[in-house]
């Protein structure tokens with residue numbers, strides 16, 4: 001191997017004993033340096049003074065900036081505490097409401113958050129924020145639930161399932177009330193097109209949160225059919241389907257022998273918080289329907305149910321329904337894969353990938369499918 005000496009290193013291999021010529025050259029170098037540097041002996045003192053002055057000036061500007069920012073929020077663009085999609089900012093966990101044995105709604109707020117921070121986001125479509133687990137330095141996305149009324153429009157309410165051995169969901173469920181939680185975002189997951197007029201939403205578990213966002217964003221303008229599947233009834237207590245599904249003879253027979261629990265009627269106070277929010281959205285939009293499917297009750301979303309939902313919402317005369325028709329699929333990976341096929345990774349980004357799964361075998365005509 002050839003050994004190359006880099007120019008910067010050449011001075012370090014200068015011979016220890018100098019010839020008279022070399023000695024003269026060194027002296028000349030020293031003389032030139034002395035000539036070009038005025039008052040060499042005072043230089044360290046001057047440098048020290050100017051660095052103190054620089055430090056004091058820096059301190060003054062930093063202190064003034066910090067004071068203005070913290071007292072008047074003048075420099076909000078540089079505030080380390082304003083919510084942004086690059087750095088994490090602390091929010092306080094102000095409330096935790098149990099929904100079921102595995103999920104809860106967490107309310108996160110910040111006392112100085114500017115009024116109306118999320119107003120624009122509620123109109124866009126589906127959006128999320130990231131929550132950080134600080135010990136492991138990992139983050140996961142969560143989908144805020146729309147406000148119940150004007151009083152909670154500047155807080156974030158998140159429906160979070162506690163995954164078995166899940167790092168971030170477990171961390172969040174362990175946080176005591178009043179503790180800080182670090183947040184980044186918001187980030188748009190799916191922007192609703194302008195001219196949408198029909199939506200069928202297939203939601204699995206906490207995948208109902210984006211369905212609630214969409215229903216809230218569209219108000220009473222659009223026909224929406226939400227088909228919500230859960231493993232157990234405790235996640236959707238009191239949820240009554242608008243179009244009750246009649247199980248086939250096989251499921252009925254299985255129910256009979258397996259003593260399958262039947263859906264309970266629930267009074268308003270027994271209803272799960274999510275069912276209550278869906279009910280209040282239905283009050284605001286008479287064209288919103290919700291159907292509940294529960295694994296432990298042997299009710300599942302079936303292809304014929306999706307076909308029916310698509311046909312129902314398509315029954316408008318062509319002159320009335322000119323807008324887009326969209327099927328949104330949201331939930332755990334397995335749920336999305338089953339209905340629409342897996343998403344794909346392209347150049348480090350997750351993209352839709354081709355339509356697969358059960359929906360690819362249906363004649364969906366002009367319906368567009370979006371995987372969330």
Ligand SMILES: Cc1cc2nc3c(=O)[nH]c(=O)nc-3n(C[C@H](O)[C@H](O)[C@H](O)COP(=O)(O)OP(=O)(O)OC[C@H]3O[C@@H](n4cnc5c(N)ncnc54)[C@H](O)[C@@H]3O)c2cc1C
Nearest residue numbers: 140141142143159160161163164165166167168169206209
């Ligand atoms: C855009 C978006 C929005 C979302 N919105 C919501 C929402 O509103 N609510 C919600 O609850 N979730 C939501 N999620 C899902 C959420 O981001 C997390 O993926 C979820 O909370 C699990 O994260 P975790 O860190 O708790 O689990 P992870 O630690 O990532 O674990 C995930 C799963 O892998 C298993 N696992 C982990 N380690 C091992 C191991 N060593 N061996 C075997 N199994 C293991 C765990 O048991 C768990 O089931 C959303 C996801 C996205 C992408």
